[in-house]
Amino acid sequence: ETGVTQSPTHLIKTRxxxxxxxxxxxxxxxxxxxxxxxLGQGPQFIFQYYREEENGRGNFPPRFSGLQFPNYSSELNVxxxxxxxxxxxxxxxxxxxxxxxxxxxxxxxxRLTVV
Amino acid sequence: AQKITQTQPGMxxxxxxxxxxxxxxxxxxxxxxxxxxxxxxxxxxxxxxxQGSYDEQNATEGRYSLNFQKARKxxxxxxSASQLGDSAMYFCAMRDNYGQNFVFxxxxxxxxxx
Numbered sequence: 001e002t003g004v005t006q007s008p009t010h011l012i013k014t015r016x017x018x019x020x021x022x023x024x025x026x027x028x029x030x031x032x033x034x035x036x037x038x039l040g041q042g043p044q045f046i047f048q049y050y051r052e053e054e055n056g057r058g059n060f061p062p063r064f065s066g067l068q069f070p071n072y073s074s075e076l077n078v079x080x081x082x083x084x085x086x087x088x089x090x091x092x093x094x095x096x097x098x099x100x101x102x103x104x105x106x107x108x109x110x111r112l113t114v115v
Numbered sequence: 116a117q118k119i120t121q122t123q124p125g126m127x128x129x130x131x132x133x134x135x136x137x138x139x140x141x142x143x144x145x146x147x148x149x150x151x152x153x154x155x156x157x158x159x160x161x162x163x164x165x166q167g168s169y170d171e172q173n174a175t176e177g178r179y180s181l182n183f184q185k186a187r188k189x190x191x192x193x194x195s196a197s198q199l200g201d202s203a204m205y206f207c208a209m210r211d212n213y214g215q216n217f218v219f220x221x222x223x224x225x226x227x228x229x
Contacts, residue, residue: 033216042119042206042219043160056216088158092217104217106152106160 003027004093006107013081013114021076021110023091030095031055032074033104034066037088049074078112086114117142119207119220127226128197135182136192136223138207144168147211149190151181154204154222163205166190197227 003026013019025032031050035043045058049068063079072093078085088111092104118141128134140149151163166174166181174181182191194201204224208217 035217035219040221042208042221043217045216045218048216058216090158090160092160103150103162103165105162109158111158 004107010111018079023074025072025093029093033092035090081114117218121220123223125224133195138190150208151192152206202227
């Protein structure tokens with residue numbers, strides 16, 4: 001196990017609702033990245049938080065937002081849910097940025113279904 | 116922009132045999148890292164192996180080795196002595212040296228047959 005914990009593991013929401021997903025990073029890690037993995041596809045980068053600040057963002061609309069807390073845990077918030085938001089959401093924690101061989105340790109993900 | 120291509124949607128291999136999973140990449144960066152991750156049905160991405168763009172030797176980690184051909188922009192994963200527990204999705208990914216995010220390929224589903 002990697003020490004990265006995500007909650008909840010599964011979630012069903014109705015279109016238009018809001019959802020919050022949580023991630024506890026591995027001890028000693030100060031960077032958290034979020035990815036969306038649609039069924040049958042590779043993960044897509046949503047955004048990254050480093051020391052409580054957003055440190056990069058992929059091609060996702062503003063209704064995807066996040067937070068990182070002083071203990072480096074993180075939340076992903078999605079407003080106005082759409083059916084296409086149904087996916088596995090993965091959180092990855094790592095130490096720092098800019099290190100070429102930094103591994104990222106992933107959680108088991110939250111499977112979100114929007115109906 | 117970086118891009119990863121994995122042309123094998125699915126692969127079958129007999130238990131105890133070796134298998135190669137293909138990965139090609141495209142980037143304009145000179146310095147980057149290439150990674151392979153395994154994703155079982157549980158969903159967690161498990162790190163397997165890393166290759167830096169300036170590494171002269173091919174990376175090896177136990178039964179995993181990475182066949183890195185920089186001129187061809189390929190980074191194939193070789194799994195020796197396949198085991199039933201190797202059945203999973205395998206993703207090739209790259210990351211530039213700013214370390215901001217991974218770019219993943221579409222994945223290859225490996226099935227190991229007894």
